[in-house]
Each structure stands twice: as C-alpha cells, then as structure tokens.
Amino acid sequence: MPEAIDAVVFDHVSKTFQTRNGSFTALDDISFTVPKGSVSGVVGTSGAGKSTLIRTVNGLETPTSGSVTVLGREPATLSTAELRGLRRDVGMVFQSSNLLETKTVAENVATPLRLLKASKSDIARRTTDVLEMVGLTDRAEHKPRQLSGGQRQRVGIARALITDPTVLLCDEPTSALDPITTNQILDLLSNINKELGVTILIITHQIDVIARLADDVAVLSEGRLVEYGPVAHVFTNPQHELTRKFVDTVIPPALDPTAREALARALVKNYEV
8 A cells, every 4th residue: 555645634624613602613624735744834813723623633623524634544533542643643732832840841851751651761762862852951850930932842842752753733833932932943843844754734823934934834714724835826926815914914015026026035935936
C-alpha cells in the first residue's frame, strides 16, 4: 500500500453543537488537505471555528459529519488505545503553554513520556534532546515562573516534540507574545519543520504569522472555508473579502501593484506565483 502524501485530510467536515438556544454550527463542510512535510496555516477571526477544526485532528472533537484522516487513520473511528497511539504521532502546542507551575522545565517536558510509562533512560535522553533543540538546556531545573513568555512557549514546544511526532498542531502559539519573541518562535517552528520533517498545522488570527511560516493557508469565516491555496497566491490575489481585509493589514491597499508585489515578496516565506 503506497504511503499517503497528505498528513491530514479534511473531507466535508461539519461540526454542530447543541446549546440551550438550539444548535450552533461551528464547522460547515470544510475540505482541504495538509501535505506531509508542509507548514499549513488556518487563519480567521475569533469564532471562525479554527480551534474546533484543529481539535478534530487529535480526536478532541468528533465531526458531526464528514471525516478527518490523520496519517492514514480516522480519529473518530479509533479505539481508546488506538487514539492514544495516534496522539503520540500528533504533538500539540497551546496558546498559553499550559505548564505545570510546580514542576521544573524538564519535568514539564517529560510529562507525555511519563504518562506513556517510558523508561527513565528514554525520558532523560529525549528530554535532553528536545531542550537542546529549543535552546533551553540551561533552564532545565527552572520553574515556569522563572521564565519569560517566549521561554514558556519553547517549553511547550519541547513537550510537544518529546514523543517524536510526525504532525505538530499549533493553536495560536504566538498570540500572547511581543513581535520580537513571535519571530523567534516562528524561526524555531520553521527549523523544526525543515530539520525534522515535521508537518505543522498552525491556527492563528495573525496573517503576518501565516506569511512568515506557512506554505498554504485556509481562510475560515463563520465556520466555512472561504479561501484556500498557496500563501503567495492568496497574498497577491485574494478572492474573498475577509482574505483581502487580512492581507490589507500587512500590505496597504494604497500601494501601487509593483510596490504591493515587492512587499509581498519580502513578507511571504516562499514567494512563487
């Protein structure tokens, strides 16, 4: 059986929640793919369905209809044990880092392997490896309160990498960071993608994050996919009004076409139109 070329496939995914006031559709017929080895972004305003979408990838949410396939497996159909195995292959980086404040950096990073009952030697080796990868070897025995916001997020990234995942999900990882720290975190994620071959799916409301990091972008509005394509194409020729509004925040519409293209070329990671 040939190896799948897509890490994640969203196939007509819809998700409806029941509330006191009736039903609420968070996702409405979403279809797109995340190629293996790529960095794919999902951008949208608050309430667009971004977090619900990313939670379907690791089985934290189950689609009401349609399917999500991750590394050839469908989370909604897996047993508890099978889902646990899938989650070893799918790391998660949270917006607020979600660290245990009473544990050291090393203990926080090692938590997933401890839960999986890995050997002490494997835990020690992997903890050392991932802390070196994120540049926090000298902070291993520090507590989270002793860290800056950027350092805390690096701990969260190290924790997500410790199980050696194939896919890394990033839920607004830079939204609480200053611009300089944001760029440092994006550089780290880019290096992880290039050096480890990890597929990254990042959701954000920051279009400049998409420009700097992603290969492809999906634009969500009120639970619907309104635009999808290579970042360079979306930046230079946005089709939907929401996409144009996002792009206009980083490429002023008053610029002439030549200046807009030059700025897009400078902003977008892989500028090929």
